[in-house]
Amino acid sequence: MIIIELTCDSSDAPLPQYGLLPPGSRTLHLLDASGKYRDTTIELRTRAGNHIPNTQVWELSRYDWHVLGESLSRFKNVERVSEACPVYNCHGLTFGSRRTQVTPPVASILHDDGFDRVLSEKEVRPGDIVVYSDARGEVAHSGFVVWRKKLELVGGAESIIPMVWSKWGKGYEVIHAVGECPYLENEGDVFTYYRLKRWMPTTQPLAQQSALVL
C-alpha cells in the first residue's frame, strides 16, 4: 500500500484549505492505493500522563454518515444537537474534547483522571459522566449528564431522570434520557455514573461497586 503525503516545509507558510485536511495540520494526506483516506492519531494523555489510544477517521463526509441515520427516528424523545461526524466518537466527546475517536478501555482514563463512582442515581448532577457497558463488562458508550428532568408520577409523586449529552458513534451528538439510547437494549447492559472528585489520581483502582442494571 502506498501513502503519499505532502508536507509544507515552512511552518509559517499557510497551507491551502482542503476539505478533509485536519485543522492546524501541516500534512495533507492523500488517498492511498485503495482509494481510502489515511486515519490519523494525536497525542492525547490522561491527567496522570498516560497515553490515550485514539484514531481520527477522515473518510467520508458528514452527509454520507447522515444517510445511515434514517432509523434513529425510533428514539422519539431524543434531541439532536449536531451533524454526523466520523472524526470523534462518544469517548472522544467525553474524554477528548471532540478531537478524536478514543478507544476503550476507559477504566484507566477514569482512574487516571480521578473519577469516582456515584452510587445513587438520586445523587447524580450535571457534569457527572455516565458510562454504558454490556453484559461482558465492555464499555460501549459514554456521555455527560447535563440536567435532571423532573417527572410527575401518578398520585403526585416525583421522579428525576438524568438527561445525557453524548455522541452516538460516527453519528450525532444528542441529548437523551439516560435510558433512551441504542446502548441499553440488551439484557445485561448497564450504566454507571462517575464524578470527578479528586484533584489528583490515586494509585488505587476504582473500588468495585455495583452498577445500575437495566
Add this chain to the structure above:
Amino acid sequence: MDADNTTAGPAIGPRAIATPSAKEAVLVANTPSFLLDRLRKDVAVQYVLDSMTPPEIVQALREALVRPVNDVTELVPRYVYLVALSTTDPQDQDIWKQIGSLDLSQLEWGEAIRRLIRVEAVPTTTIDLAIN
C-alpha cells in the same frame, strides 16, 4: 429484496442487506464489539445466513472488498457479510483460512471484528444420539 449482479454466486445483493437497522448499527457503534453484537442479531445477517453458505459469504465479501467505498452505505453489507461469518464452524479449517486471507484494511473495524469472531467461534458439530 433487490438483487445486485455485482455479487457473483448467491442470489442476494449488497443493497438488500443494507437494512435500516444494520445502517443504524454501523452509524452508532463506538466499538467493534458493539457492532458485532448488534449485527449478529440483525435481520440482515440472519437473511445472509439463510440464503448463503459460508464459502458464498466469503466470496461475496472478497468481491465487495476489491471495490472502493464510494458512499458509506456500501460499508454496511461488508460488515454484514463479515459478521455473518461469525457462525462459521471453528473446525472448518478451509473456510477459516479463507476468512483469514481477506484484506479487511478497507474496513476500520474489520480486523478487530475478525479477531473477535475467531476467538468467540463455538463448535457447531452435533452428535445425534439414538436410543433403540
